[in-house]
Structure formats: structure tokens, C-alpha cells
Amino acid sequence: MAKINLTDLTFEQLENEIISLKEPSYRAEQIFISVHKKNVRSINDITSVPVSLRDKLNEKFIIPGLVNSKITDSANSVTRKFLFETESPDPGQRNFIESVLISEKGRETVCISTQSGCNVGCGFCATGKMGFKKNLSVSEIILQVYEVKRLSGKEPTNIVYMGMGEPFLNYENMLNSLKILTHPSGFALSSNRITVSTVGFTGKIKKFADDLTAAGNSSVKNVKLALSLHSTDKGFREKIIPTSVKNTLQDIYKEISYFYQKTRNKVTYEYIHFENLNDTDNDIKRIARLLRMIPSNLNVIPFHKIDFELKKPLDVFNNKQDTKNLLSNEKLNDFIDKLKNEKVIVNLRSSSGSDINAACGQLSFNQEKISGTEYKPIS
């Protein structure tokens, strides 16, 4: 029988396993602390429990790790990108994910992935261009945090689910990873320091609100939600985010409202600035109306060049615009000033890490580069 990944288990799941081994339930807490607070990398290192229990655990469980393949630093030292190898669903294929550590303003923010690749296919996103490889297991999600901490020597203060993949398309594993990262005997990060970002799926935002506020889930109740909005215009949004054809803005706005009413957690809207495409006066008016709906703020993100030819959203407009126009940020300040005039709480997200393809929308890996000399495992 295949062994169970110990790091995948929430506290309650671990407790049930320990009881089934006819051990006292308090052992679950000792093991949970070793795995998630002390980040042991082997069952034999769980020295808080007797050797006899370690032997039993070794028969049924494993603690697999992520293999670190490469760390890349940005020129200004604010951003570090980590490439990790995960288990692959296809034995003939190696499988990789990326995580990012952003050290600024006294914060150590870890941006983690929930999928390898993504099949949503947003036109501005390098991950979307990779296609879908696999959903990450709970342990592959949380081990990114533990490994970034170990390799950087920095204590994470914030976690954002904004790396590769769409968290709401790997919902159960994403939710269980939150429970572990916030559990007092686990990684114990306060839930108001965690943000989950989604392009929005009807039914899922509502379910998220219900789950965060469910009895027994108090450790996750303050997790924040970010909606990758990028446009309030139905037609434009459908062209850059293909899933928004079925998951309409109208329905998503209703669920966002529900999320706030239920959790009272502030919502952030993420908005990549595409010059002349989503920064018109009408866009500004619609954004201002939306942000008056519930307490919320807008993060404006400069568009970041991705390595390969950008087809969408340009092709879809068929207006022969040069890609370079999208890379200019000349109108960005003007856009932000106009939003402020409309009393929108707006922040300009830093482009830190764009030089190492670690900024928003840039996470991807190139299989050829990985199998070549550029990516070498480091210890």
C-alpha cells in the first residue's frame, strides 16, 4: 500500500490517523509541531515522540520534500525566485513550480503556486501559456513556504497565493494548506497576513466565504481575497480571461459582496494596466462605482513583458497595436491620479523582480532551459 504523505494532513486528519494507530491523540500535536513548526524533513527527526511510534509512523507515512533546483536574485536584491521540482504525474516528464520571496517595507512576502502551469489561459500570463501540468498537493503548496524560509533564512511575514495556477481550481488542497499554515500548532501565521487571488469562479467565492467562516475553521477566518479584475468591461475581460465568459462580472460582483458580508474581510482588486485598453474615463468611472460597493482597494500593476510573443490581448482586438505600446507606463501615473480623484484607494504594485521574470504574470519555466545547463540542482 502506498504510504501517506504526512505533510498533506490537516491537524484533524492527523489526529484521526494517530487514533487509528491506537496512540493517544496528544501525539498528533507533537507530530504536527515537528512537521509544520520545526519543519523536520524525516520521520526519524520527530524526536518528541517515542521511537516505537516513529517506527509505526515510518511504516505508514513519508515526509517527502521539494527539490530545489535554482534560486535567482533580482538586481535590487528585493526579489528572489525559487524553482522547485515536484512529483510529476507523468514518469517521463520532470515537473517544476516557481515561488517568489519579496523582501520590502519590513515584510517578507512569499508568493506561492497552487498548480504547475494553468489552463485558464489569460492572455497576459506566462503561466497560462505553459498549459496545465498538475494540481499541487497540500504538501507541495506549503513546502514552498518552508523551503523559501529554510533557503533564505528569512521568516515569512505574509503569504500570497498568486504564483503559478488558479487556487480556486485546486480548491480543497488550497483550503487545507491554509488550515495548516494558520494552525496554532502548525506554521501559525495569522490568517490576515494571507491573501488568496482568483480570476473568479461562480460558486467558488461564495463557498470560500462559507468555508472561512465555518465552525472549526477559526484559524483561517481572516484570509483576504484578491480578485484579478483587470477590466470592468465585459467584452475586454472575456478576451483576456477566457473563463470570464462563463463566470460573468455580474455574478462575480454578487459573490464578492457576499464574501464581504459574510467574512467582513476587505477585498483587493488586481488590475494590470494596459495603456489605452483598460484606462479610459469610462473604465475609471466603472472602477470607482465598483469600489464603492464594499470596503476594497485597487492594486494597479504595470504590465510585465513575458518571454514569448504576446498574442493576446492584442490579436483579439485586431487593431494592429504594437506590443511596445503595452509595455509603456507613461499613462500609468495619470490613470492612478484620476482614480484617486474618484476617491478610489489605489496602490501601485511594485515591478520588483521583473528583471528575473518573477513579477506578476511572468512565472513560467522553460523545459529546455531546465534540462540544459542553466538549471542545476543546488544543495
Ligand code: SF4
Ligand atoms: S493569471 Fe492566474 S488564472 Fe490566469 S493564466 Fe495566469 S495563473 Fe492562470
